[in-house]
Amino acid sequence: MISALGPRIVRSNVVAAEPDSTxxxxxxxxxxxxxxxxxxxxxxxxxxxxxxAQLPAAEIRRTGEQSFEALIRSLRSTHPSGAPADSEELRSIKLDIATDVGVSRARADIPVDALMTAIRLDFSVLWDALMALSGPDDAPLLVARADTVWQVVDAYASQTQGAYIAERQRMxxxxxxxxxxxxxxxxxxxxxxxTVVERAATALGLxxxxxxxxxxxxxxxxxxxxxxxxxxxxxxxxxxxHPFADALLAFWPTDAQPGAALHDLGERSAALRCGLVDDVVGLTGLHDAGELALELARLATEADDTALRLQTDWARLARSRLGADGIRLAADVDAALAGCGQVERERLVExxxxxxxxxxxxxxxxxxxxHRNTLMNRMRRFSALTGIDLAVPVQAARLVVAWA
Structure with missing residues (x-):
């Protein structure tokens, strides 16, 4: 049989027993x-x-761990017949992982034959580990399952190859x-x-x-x-x-229809560590929206697990812009609190x-x-020391930005 991984391995002459799922x-x-x-x-x-290749080992490890987890789940029997698990959720997970690997390897200029060689290693690594865990009595079971292991890895290889080819075409x-x-x-x-905006709109069909x-x-x-x-x-x-020197910009027609591809892209993007600007009206607003999204993206840190938006992260943006001008928004507050003991200072700040x-x-x-009375006493103490009345929005806003 010829597959994404090449010819299937030669089978042993050992007679296969009925699958033992347990x-x-x-x-x-x-x-x-x-x-x-x-x-x-x-x-x-x-x-x-x-x-x-310009592909970090950490990236190979990340996708490798995800791949082995999915492959093992696929090989696990959930039926008396010994048939492997293949739920809709698991198929979706495997497709996402295959797409991740295919896209990243295409962008790293890994040749497709090298990619297939690497995925073929998944089979040999899995099989060697299973052989090491098994005993002499497991030989018939391993023979019976060898084809299943190959098919599972081969299906994953085919999906990865498809994602790779599609990404190379996109490139x-x-x-x-x-x-x-x-x-x-x-x-x-x-x-x-x-004029340029009009030409672009016509060419892009927007x-x-x-x-x-x-x-x-x-x-x-x-x-x-x-x-x-x-x-x-x-x-x-x-x-x-559109590529920037250190970033990637993407834009697409907003789709409010749940389940639509572009709607799902919006949902996925909202869960990424990126800058996101929603509901831009026409290409005329795209330039400014792109600059804002880029600025937000560069403010993202490892602590962020969702996209940064102007609506929710304006204070961080303001702090960055003011800081670039050398303005320290809370220097006087820090100085005023410096005379307090550590415990009191921590209580007032929190x-x-x-x-x-x-x-x-x-x-x-x-x-x-x-108690609320305790809180109000602390607020009065904070105001007395810093001169900032937390109940006055225009005064409190300075802290919102400084501490963003």
Whole structure:
């Protein structure tokens, strides 16, 4: 049989017994994803195209762990017949992982044959580990399951290969398309002229009042955005992209229909570490929206697990812009509190933070597990020391920005 991984291995002459699901699942329970991934890395990094590629070992480890977890779940028997598990949820997980691997390897210029060689290692690593866990009495079981293991890995290889080829095609289109040049003109140093905007709208098939969503992911966060774009493209959606020196911008027509490819892309983007600007009206607003999304993306930290938006992260944006001008918003507050003891200073600061976050005495007291009178006393003490009345929005706003 010829498959994505090449000819199937020659079968043993040992007669296969009926599948023993209980024993098979016990063997699978003995597999350790971390150990499998370590062995995979030791082998794959010997391959020339992986050893010399601009692909971090941490990225290979991340996708390797996800792949082995999904493969083991696929091999686990959930039926008396010994048939492997293949729920809709698991199929979706495997497709996402295959897309992730295919896209990242395509972008790293890993040749497709090198990619297939690497995935073939998944089979050998899994099989060697199963052999190490088994005993002499397990030989018939292993023979009976060898074809299943191969088929599961081969199906994963086919999905990865499909994602890889699609991404390479996308890369070719991005490099050669006249439309991409028009997209680039929309994100120049200054906003594009009305003539250029009109030409771009015609070429991209977008109306003058088309509602658009814009996402920008910076640095290593760009990979996750690329995967989301690829998943939408597999469903026939068209997403427009533009590369910055250190970031990737994507924009697409906003779709409010749940289940639609572009709607799902919006949902996925909202869960990424990126800058996100929703509901941009037409291409004329795209330049400013792109700059804002890029600025937000560069403010993202490892602590962020969702997209940064102007509506929710304006204070962080304001702090960044003011800081760039050398303005220290809370220097006087820090100085005023410096004379307090450490415990009192911590109590006053946590009180101020809680109140500016909620604007409510009751909610703040509840979050700090103290009586409202205690909270009000601390607020008065904070005001006496710093001169900032937390109950006055225009004064409290300075702390909101300084502590963002």
């Amino acid at each position: 024993r098979w699942n016990t063997l699978l329970d003995g597999l350790r994803v971390e150990a499998l991934t370590d062995e995979f890395l030791s082998r794959v990094l010997r391959l020339p195209h992986y050893r010399d 070719t289109t991005e490099a050669s398309s006249v439309r991409q040049g028009l997209v680039a003109s929309l994100f120049g140093v200054s906003a594009a002229s009305a 109306g003058a009042d088309q509602r658009l969503s814009v996402a920008v992911a910076a640095g290593e966060n760009a990979g996750a955005l690329r995967v989301s774009i690829a998943l939408a493209a597999r469903r026939g959606a068209e997403v427009f992209t 009180t101020a933070r809680a109140y500016v976050a909620t604007g409510s005495i009751a909610a703040s007291a509840e979050s700090l597990f103290c």
